[in-house]
Amino acid sequence: MPFPAIPLTLPELRERVRRLEGGDRRLRGALPFDVGEIDRRLPGGGLALGSLHEVAGGGNGAVDGAAAALFAAGVAARTKGPVLWCVVRQDLFAPALQQAGLLPGRVIFVEAGDERELLGSFEDCLRHGGLGAVVAEVAKLSMTASRRLQLAAEGSGTMALALRRWRRQTEAADFGQPTAAVTRWRVSVMPSAPLPVPGVGRSRWLLELIRCRAGECADFEVEACDDQGRIALAAPLADRSAPADLARHRAAG
Structure with a gap:
């Protein structure tokens, strides 16, 4: 006589899903x-190593695309x-990569x-192993191609970064x-912070995590x-906290 199935608890269900999704990334x-x-x-407190991550600019312009590349x-x-x-x-501007911490001596183009051919090189480089990361500027990324890249990254432990770049509007819809x-990220340029003296402040981005497996x-x-x-x-901007501070001061008075 078969035993009745025992309902799984929520943590047990999450553990089973995690195993089906490719093992313990931790x-x-x-x-x-x-x-x-x-x-x-x-999940895991950061970007999973040995995994595929997507990055794209928030708009179709070169400015947001450059921000995504720097990210x-x-x-x-x-x-x-x-x-x-x-x-x-x-058209990659190598000195800008150095400003983002990626020194020329570490990069092989x-x-x-x-x-x-690019997708094939992306996968081969990931399978090679012994690398910190592989970045590839791709316009389209199908489910089949991304699965191959994810498996290659898992096998070598190398982080894969698919930097989505488009030549035309129809390709942008593929994202x-x-x-x-x-994970999937979108980067958009925002106005830089004002400085106490005339000049250009540190660049700001709107960083959107628009997909995160087992996350929000x-x-x-x-x-x-x-x-x-x-x-x-x-x-925070200098004048953002002023109303709250003023309200507390009035309440104390």
Whole structure:
């Protein structure tokens, strides 16, 4: 006589789903941003190593696209080992990567002839192992291709960063399609913080976590990567807290 099935508790269900999704990523570790508000949103307290992550600009313009590239460079800069950057177009400005903490001596550029060749190079580089991260500038990313990249990243433990770049509007719509990426980020440029003297302040971004496997979506106002590849939550504007302070002062009076 078969025994009746015992209902699983919520933690047991989560554990079973985690195993089906590819094993315990905590064993491979995670790369924290060292920003508590962001790391708390990510399972494992950071970006999972040995996994695929997607990054794109918030708009179709070059400015947001450059911000997305700098965000990816900052993440790659904080990994250990060489970084491979796969491109189709020869328009990457290497000195900007250095400003985001990714030094020229760590980067190996791989130039592909077309998008199909680029995806093949992306996967081969991930399977090689011994790398800190592999970044690839891709326009389209199908579920099949992303699964292959995710499996390659899991096998080697190398972080995979798919930097989504488009030549035309129709390609931009592809970013909304499902992929096997563990996280998906969108970066948009915001006005920089005002300085006490005339000049240009540190760049600010609207950083949107629009997909996170086993996590929740969120958005953050952050200061752009420094020369160590680190971001920071944007400091509140000087006049934001004034009304609250004034109200407390009046209440105390």
